[in-house]
Amino acid sequence: xxxxxxRVVRTVADVMVVPIIIFGVYLIIHGHLxxxxxxxxxxxxxxxxxxxxxxxxxxxxxxxxxxxxxxxGLTLFILLAFLGIGYTVFYxxxxxxxxxxxxxxxxxxxxxxLDSGGTVPLMxxxxxxxxxxxxxxxxxxxxxxxxxxxVEEVKG
Amino acid sequence: MRRSVAALAFIIIFAFLxxxxxxxxxxxxxxxxxxDDYFLYDRDEGSQAHNQVNNVVTAILFDYRGLxxxxxxxxxxxxxxxxxxxxxxxxxxxxxxxx
Amino acid sequence: MKDAKDFVATFILALxxxxxxxxxxxxxxxxxxxxxxxxxxxxxxxxxxxxxxVTSHILCxxxxxxxxxxxxxxxxxxxxxxxxxxxxxxxFDVAYRVITGRIEPAIVKITPDLKTDLGITILANSIxxxxxxxxxxxxxxxxxxxxxxxxxxxxxxxVISGRFVRWIRRFAE
Amino acid sequence: MNTWFxxxxxxxxxxxxxxxxxxxxxxxxxxxxxxxxxxxxNGVNLFLISLAYxxxxxxxxxxxxxxxxxVMPTPHALTLTSIVIGLATTALLLSFVMMIKKHYGTIEADxxxxxxx
Amino acid sequence: xxxxxxxxxxxLVGLVMTALAVVWFKDLISAxxxxxxxxxxxxxxxxxxxxxxVAIAEAAVxxxxxxxxxxxxxxxxxREEGYS
Amino acid sequence: MIVLALVSIFMAISLIFNGLGVxxxxxxxxxxxxxxxxxxxxxxxxxxxxxTVITYSGAMFYWSNDAKYLNMALHTLGAVVALLITNPTGAxxxxxxxxxxxxxxxxxxxxxxKEAR
Amino acid sequence: MxxxxxxxxxxxxxxxxxxxxxxxIFMGPTVADRAVAFxxxxxxxxxxxxxLGAAMWEILFIDIAIVYAVLSFVTTLYIAKYLEGGERK
Numbered sequence: 108x109x110x111x112x113x114r115v116v117r118t119v120a121d122v123m124v125v126p127i128i129i130f131g132v133y134l135i136i137h138g139h140l141x142x143x144x145x146x147x148x149x150x151x152x153x154x155x156x157x158x159x160x161x162x163x164x165x166x167x168x169x170x171x172x173x174x175x176x177x178x179x180g181l182t183l184f185i186l187l188a189f190l191g192i193g194y195t196v197f198y199x200x201x202x203x204x205x206x207x208x209x210x211x212x213x214x215x216x217x218x219x220x221l222d223s224g225g226t227v228p229l230m231x232x233x234x235x236x237x238x239x240x241x242x243x244x245x246x247x248x249x250x251x252x253x254x255x256x257x258v259e260e261v262k263g
Numbered sequence: 264m265r266r267s268v269a270a271l272a273f274i275i276i277f278a279f280l281x282x283x284x285x286x287x288x289x290x291x292x293x294x295x296x297x298x299d300d301y302f303l304y305d306r307d308e309g310s311q312a313h314n315q316v317n318n319v320v321t322a323i324l325f326d327y328r329g330l331x332x333x334x335x336x337x338x339x340x341x342x343x344x345x346x347x348x349x350x351x352x353x354x355x356x357x358x359x360x361x362x
Numbered sequence: 363m364k365d366a367k368d369f370v371a372t373f374i375l376a377l378x379x380x381x382x383x384x385x386x387x388x389x390x391x392x393x394x395x396x397x398x399x400x401x402x403x404x405x406x407x408x409x410x411x412x413x414x415x416v417t418s419h420i421l422c423x424x425x426x427x428x429x430x431x432x433x434x435x436x437x438x439x440x441x442x443x444x445x446x447x448x449x450x451x452x453x454f455d456v457a458y459r460v461i462t463g464r465i466e467p468a469i470v471k472i473t474p475d476l477k478t479d480l481g482i483t484i485l486a487n488s489i490x491x492x493x494x495x496x497x498x499x500x501x502x503x504x505x506x507x508x509x510x511x512x513x514x515x516x517x518x519x520x521v522i523s524g525r526f527v528r529w530i531r532r533f534a535e
Numbered sequence: 536m537n538t539w540f541x542x543x544x545x546x547x548x549x550x551x552x553x554x555x556x557x558x559x560x561x562x563x564x565x566x567x568x569x570x571x572x573x574x575x576x577n578g579v580n581l582f583l584i585s586l587a588y589x590x591x592x593x594x595x596x597x598x599x600x601x602x603x604x605x606v607m608p609t610p611h612a613l614t615l616t617s618i619v620i621g622l623a624t625t626a627l628l629l630s631f632v633m634m635i636k637k638h639y640g641t642i643e644a645d646x647x648x649x650x651x652x
Numbered sequence: 653x654x655x656x657x658x659x660x661x662x663x664l665v666g667l668v669m670t671a672l673a674v675v676w677f678k679d680l681i682s683a684x685x686x687x688x689x690x691x692x693x694x695x696x697x698x699x700x701x702x703x704x705x706v707a708i709a710e711a712a713v714x715x716x717x718x719x720x721x722x723x724x725x726x727x728x729x730x731r732e733e734g735y736s
Numbered sequence: 737m738i739v740l741a742l743v744s745i746f747m748a749i750s751l752i753f754n755g756l757g758v759x760x761x762x763x764x765x766x767x768x769x770x771x772x773x774x775x776x777x778x779x780x781x782x783x784x785x786x787x788t789v790i791t792y793s794g795a796m797f798y799w800s801n802d803a804k805y806l807n808m809a810l811h812t813l814g815a816v817v818a819l820l821i822t823n824p825t826g827a828x829x830x831x832x833x834x835x836x837x838x839x840x841x842x843x844x845x846x847x848x849x850k851e852a853r
Numbered sequence: 854m855x856x857x858x859x860x861x862x863x864x865x866x867x868x869x870x871x872x873x874x875x876x877x878i879f880m881g882p883t884v885a886d887r888a889v890a891f892x893x894x895x896x897x898x899x900x901x902x903x904x905l906g907a908a909m910w911e912i913l914f915i916d917i918a919i920v921y922a923v924l925s926f927v928t929t930l931y932i933a934k935y936l937e938g939g940e941r942k
Binding site: 113114115117118119121122124125126128129130132133136137159220221222 | 372375376399401402405409410413416417420421423479480482483486487497499502
Binding site: 494 | 814820832848
């Protein structure tokens with residue numbers, strides 16, 4: 108599918124990409140307060156890539172950068188998990204420590220603060236990075252593969 | 264022959280599915296909820312006291328059951344590696360055909 | 363210089379969307395305070411910077427910086443009122459067609475005198491939302507629109523798009 | 536709750552899984568079989584979430600919840616993991632199908648089997 | 653009046669209908685559309701069962717990305733079932 | 737009281753127009769006229785459903801001065817804006833694809849696009 | 854009568870509409886008709902989600918409606934783009 112769609116669709120895609128990415132980032136970094144988290148925000152960001160592919164066709168070379176982004180996300184996630192190794196793996200050593208994301212909340216129904224949760228928001232960001240890059244890479248490779256099959260069929 | 268065996272297996276599995284599903288507990292009234300109540304309401308080790316996190320699902324995903332999430336991320340990584348490997352091979356063989 | 367304008371436009375859009383989403387969401391509910399907390403502002407600024415750095419070449423692809431002027435946004439907000447009135451008329455029209463089934467469709471060509479992509483897009487979407495018309499095809503270079511019209515009349519240019527073009531020319535041209 | 540409602544979600548789960556299993560067993564097209572696998576995934580997700588539901592409970596999020604009685608959160612986490620894994624495996628299977636079409640020229644299961652021999 | 657249960661039952665009926673349509677269509681693109689509708693109603697069901705995290709994930713993954721990769725695969729292979 | 741009347745009127749408008757859209761989806765003869773009914777009527781009806789919620793939560797915010805109701809009203813407004821931008825574009829894409837696919841409008845008096853091709 | 858009952862009834866009527874338009878997916882003569890029915894179901898589901906979020910009075914659930922309103926558009930575009938290029942093959 109490497110031809111462009113019409114002018115209206117292209118313009119709407121250009122306008123909608125930034126709000127979609129911002130909405131995904133909102134879902135990721137508010138993952139400990141509102142419904143959402145790394146997986147959901149990553150999927151929403153990947154769908155902005157889907158929108159660009161559908162509007163403009165699969166041109167350009169982005170495979171290496173997306174792949175390295177995914178590896179970076181996974182590596183940082185594992186590193187963050189093993190930082191609490193003195194107690195257990197995945198120990199939340201930052202919670203109510205006063206450092207970054209170290210605020211505390213009370214028991215019961217409360218509106219919450221962004222500055223709480225310890226390592227959970229950081230892990231959300233890492234997993235969001237990994238999932239967004241991975242799903243974008245899947246879409247990208249399948250679009251490329253479908254195009255190359257198409258060309259071969261036309262020629263043969 | 265194979266189709267008749269498959270039909271028999273399908274009918275048996277279907278009967279067991281419907282039978283088993285109709286013998287489950289009533290919808291909306293679970294019986295053993297100690298673990299979930301521990302995650303939800305415990306004032307010393309629950310999600311709000313231990314992690315300072317309001318969204319209990321996120322707390323379970325990234326703290327209590329964090330190894331599951333690690334395995335999930337690894338599965339996603341290997342699936343992406345598989346897709347990239349398979350579809351890159353398409354392009355290379357196409358070059359061999361046309362070049 | 364053009365790249366800096368791209369960056370600023372994307373940054374402003376991202377920041378506005380983020381602040382709209384987090385308005386009154388993450389603050390202690392004291393009586394009467396509906397502003398953002400400090401953490402939300404810091405996070406919004408950093409997120410908007412990162413997103414603007416990554417996607418600044420997408421939003422301003424056509425190098426059209428007219429919409430950086432806030433007066434045009436005000437006119438665009440005012441434009442929603444006639445659009446809404448037209449939508450009301452459109453729905454009663456379609457309700458009449460649904461009940462009676464009296465249709466006489468045709469595909470006609472109109473040539474509005476708009477040049478920018480944004481103007482054509484807003485015109486096409488407005489036409490789709492208003493009485494008895496539906497945009498089928500848009501020409502890529504010239505400004506020609508092919509409209510499916512459910513009850514054909516004379517003089518398609520003025521009847522379909524005249525009132526919209528006069529509004530859109532004020533903020534998108 | 537009414538009596539006709541007590542077992543209905545679980546019965547629908549059974550019907551969904553049976554439809555998916557029928558598609559996998561008796562259809563000949565590989566993409567249709569993958570659609571059957573997707574249906575089975577949908578049924579299993581619905582089963583887990585139906586198990587988690589408590590009558591008159593609210594969502595397990597403390598931020599501006601209207602009440603303190605919540606549904607069970609652990610199956611939600613499991614289902615969340617399962618959905619992403621399902622997408623990854625579906626993508627992998629579909630890329631295999633594209634390769635099969637490339638090499639054998641068909642995606643009907645029995646013809647592929649005949650081509651291989 | 654048990655409105656909540658009636659909504660629930662209607663969603664379940666829609667789920668079974670669209671799932672049967674997936675099996676019934678010979679045209680694979682129609683089957684993909686039907687699978688998208690099934691995923692849509694499933695997300696509404698999750699919403700009604702108070703699982704907002706899962707509903708967002710199903711919305712993003714099931715509605716947008718699964719249909720997208722199915723359409724890429726159908727584009728690369730044949731459209732009709734039993735064609736070649 | 738005024739809020740209750742407004743909410744009732746909005747909900748009635750929403751129900752009536754959504755019903756008209758669905759009836760038109762079954763009553764009209766071809767793709768384009770169905771798109772007329774479906775797009776216009778359901779967009780209008782869904783927007784009025786959102787207006788119901790905005791009115792109600794805005795009134796709750798005015799009475800209780802609690803910020804979460806304002807949050808709800810604003811997010812619903814965001815959904816309205818998203819619907820207004822995306823729905824006509826989807827209708828345009830389907831109409832263009834149908835015309836390129838070869839589905840011609842039935843009972844058409846004239847077709848200038850077909851002549852232009 | 855509770856405040857939420859009219860909203861629940863409205864959502865129930867919307868569900869009936871969704872099932873009626875699902876019949877168009879069954880019996881549409883061309884694929885474009887099915888895509889139109891799918892688009893209709895998308896919009897109706899967004900309306901259902903907004904109404905249910907207000908009826909259950911869970912403030913945070915409106916986010917899901919925004920996600921749906923944006924992402925169903927992507928699905929419609931994918932189907933439309935496939936139908937556009939259908940005759941090229």
